[in-house]
Amino acid sequence: MRYYEGLIKRKFKDLVGSKYEAIQKEYSEYILTEEEMRPHEIKKILLPLDFSVTEVSESICELLSAYENATVTLIFITDEQISDIIRASLDEEAGEEFTRKKEEYGTRLLDDYEHCLTSRNIPCMRRMLLGNKQQDILKIAPDFDMVAIPKCYASNHPDSCAVSGDAILLAQSLAQPTIVF
Amino acid sequence: MLTTIQLLALVVFIATYILIIDERIHRAVAAMAGAAVVVFLGIVPWDSMLEHIDFGTIFLLMGMMIIINVAQQSGLFEYIAIRTAKMAKGSPIMVLILFSIVTAIVSAFLDNVTTVLLLTPMLLYITKLMDLNPVPFLMAEIISSNVGGAGTLIGDPPNIMIASSAGLSFNEFITIMGPIAAVDMVLVLIIFLVIYGRSMKVTEEEKEVITKTINSLDEQAAITDRKLFKKAIAVILMVVVLFFIHSSIGTYLHVIFPFVDPSLALEPAEVALIGAAIILIWSRVQPDEIFEKIEWTALFFFAGLFIIVGALVNTGIIEMISQYMIGMVSNQFEAMFVIAWFSAFASAIVDNIPLTAALIPLIHDMSATMDVYPLWWALSLGACMGGNGTAIAASANIVVLGVAAREGVTITFMQFLKIGMLALVVTVGVGLVMLYAMFGML
Structure with missing residues (x-):
């Protein structure tokens, strides 16, 4: 049996060469791979938030309720670099004040989102972080099946932005399915 | 008793064929090495080496490779695969029948390897969608490719070699081997439906989902250019039209251009090369891109084989075997029987290309004592249908099994042998009876 398998492999390689790889590549444009055909199970959803998110999106809560048995993890990130700059340029107290105010805002936002989700029977967890809004999400995301990114996430002008650069970059960089809302 | 030189030629021949069967060394390299040895030993003198190479076969293969490579760039084969899948409308039995028929027809006019290489991924995809065992579908594809290829001069390398050496025309193949291939194809489909028909069931709901998924494939998107x-x-x-009229093209051309000699005829290789030249001029595809894709290894493999067999001819071994065979058979009926069955079973072990290369000079040699015309057809039948016998008997078998293995589908040697041998016996048996009837021997 082993000889037979080896023989077929040898003869196939000699007959076809690298043609099959090229054909596979062409076919991949029309037909789904086995992995693509398998429905992607969504169990853990990451929803990053920051100061630029000004209100709770009812529509995303509604959409996420479609994923039965999925848990949503809300993460509010305060930019550590800005906090450090304030500390360095003004004083320690000003830096503390900045972080405290942002965290107060974050707590309110997390409360609102938690309410929005739990009212639709979506189990959720919450975290507050001091760090980098883009890098930290890229680091955490592999533990999740899907990421829902607010369209103005990490934007300096949340009132006028269509889609923030960080939201686009995250959507492009993440391997998981992403929703930009 | 064999002389030393005869013994050497025979040893080189057997050693090369063993290397070809085992393929630990590339078959083209094995054939070239064997050829180098017989030339080095002077069994085939350098001056007469080229006489043994059948350039009709080499150039016909080369021309068709160019045409197919250009056609392949356009997405033609993917288009055919998607259209065939859609026509089946989610029915597994229809998938088996339609893919078998399409494979047989395409194989009859184009290269078997390219045909199955491009249709197998689609067949595997459909069987995965249907959640059915792909083995019967793949086996049907292999056998259809070999049966379809038997029907025309350009369908299978053994036919190309026979036609080139015996000077047979495309129309002779179509009128003699065409009906045999058609009848054998129907029989093969009946065999598959009887053996596997019951296991090929899907519910109406599944059928609907499968149809929807397949219909979502866009055959127009497959066309790249x-x-x-x-x-x-x-x-x-x-090219197909030219093949039909290649032996009497002068008659047609003379009507339009009176200066053309009405007896003008084109060799099949000329037709293929004309077609290749036209497609290269018309398509404006970069020729170096296409020439790179010519299967040079296959062409060198053929050239090497011709030289090694030439050594057997030069040393008189072929004549000895032919004399022995003539002594064994008393008439054409028996000779056809022996050649058809021997070539069928031997093809199943050796691969039908080297087997045909060895038998062609043998039949030429027998022409001294009998009319060998019917024997060419017996050889074509045996060599082409013998390709169904085992997993390694023909190139199409290797390609489908290789693709299947890469996609995680294993067809064991015994699994293949059971169906392959049944197909071999039925197709050769029925084909031989038809040949006897055609030549008034019944």
């Missing part, structure tokens, strides 16, 4: 696609179809059709 619409202009090239049309040109490729036009050239393939033109």
